[in-house]
Amino acid sequence: MIEAIMESHYIQSLPFLLKGLVWTIIITIVGLILGFALGAITGLGRLSKNKLIRGICAVYVEVVRGTPILVQVLFIFSGLTEDIIGFNIDKVTASIIAITINAGAYIAEIVRGAVHSIDKGQHEAGRSLGLTQRQTMRFIIWPQALKRMIPPLGNQFIISLKDTSLFSVIAVGELLYMGKQYYNATFSAFQTLIMVCILYLIITVPTSFYLRKLERKLDV
Template sequence: MEAIQESHYYNSLPFLLKGLRWTAFITFAGLFIGFILGAIFGLGRLSKSKIISTLSTVYVEVVRGTPMLAQILFIYAGLTKGIIGFNIDAVTASITAIAINAGAYIAEIVRGAVYSIEKGQHEAGRAMGLTQRQTMRYIIWPQAFKRMIPPLGNQFVISLKDTSLLSVIAIPEIVYQGKQYYNITYSPFQTLVMVCLLYLVITIPTSLYLRRLERKLDV
């Protein structure tokens, strides 16, 4: 027991658990905003307005076509000095980066889910006297949202892992905390094993639950 308590596997845990709190906070905050962006731009891609559709497509393609790391640095350093003229703190920049990045992928999830609903559902809504907006709200969206749940869960796992890139702007998430610990103790192997295990403790149960949920929803 003493050998375990004196090992770096054990001693690194308090550092990593502090990082886990930041990882969880930024992931959930970023995905909450990202879902709003994804819903807006996903529906925007389906809009009959060429302007709205084009702007939504540009957002999705630009974000999906550039590295996440570049986006983080652009928001944290590029925007502050090059465009808006004042500093953005690292936490705000991190949530913004996760939200914008996840929003582009969620937009495709939303677009695909809505597009997958049979055209007869749209026609049924209009035949009942509902407007296009009411048809979307009461008939199409509830069915589409059910189909979004599994891929949204996958996006949660992806965004959770993407927070590891935030160490470049000194966000004290799991990887950053791990680096701080092994820089002091010179124990990179043991520490990084624990970093990976901590991610796996979150991602594996989440993935298993999503598979079970997908079978249950039959989507």
């Protein structure tokens, strides 16, 4: 019985799938780190009093949120050719850029909403202490807003993690692509895709549970 299980495709596919899972996590984490930086700048830009900055940030957010990430990664990988930008973008870099740009637009709204939710009296308190507008944002508003961002940022991590499965279309060696490579060679689609789902769930379910617990703890 045990020997049969060990020789089944459920187990035999694991070495291939784990390699893909590593790339899935790397692309997601790197993309989200860069996406948070882009989203923070854009989110604060949408709150700017400068109409030009506010308009540019709004256009970026609406364009990215209004187009599928699959189209975005294909545009970056296949559309931005050497003839247009002078060099070719490799598939992993294209995937990270796609996650960065896509997540950045959604994170921008998270940042904007979190900062906007802070009571205006906090701004006035900072000014009454003699702080500049920038210092008030840095030392008073941002720490409070960041606390409120944590749960939705965690949800964005789960969304971006699942979005990486779309990058199999450009042959990125992430989890789904490695699964497809395995079952195409072994004709074991059912068992392999079951394992793909399980590996996604191993990441997403504990993350969702932790986020709910964190949200209750932070009382946000």
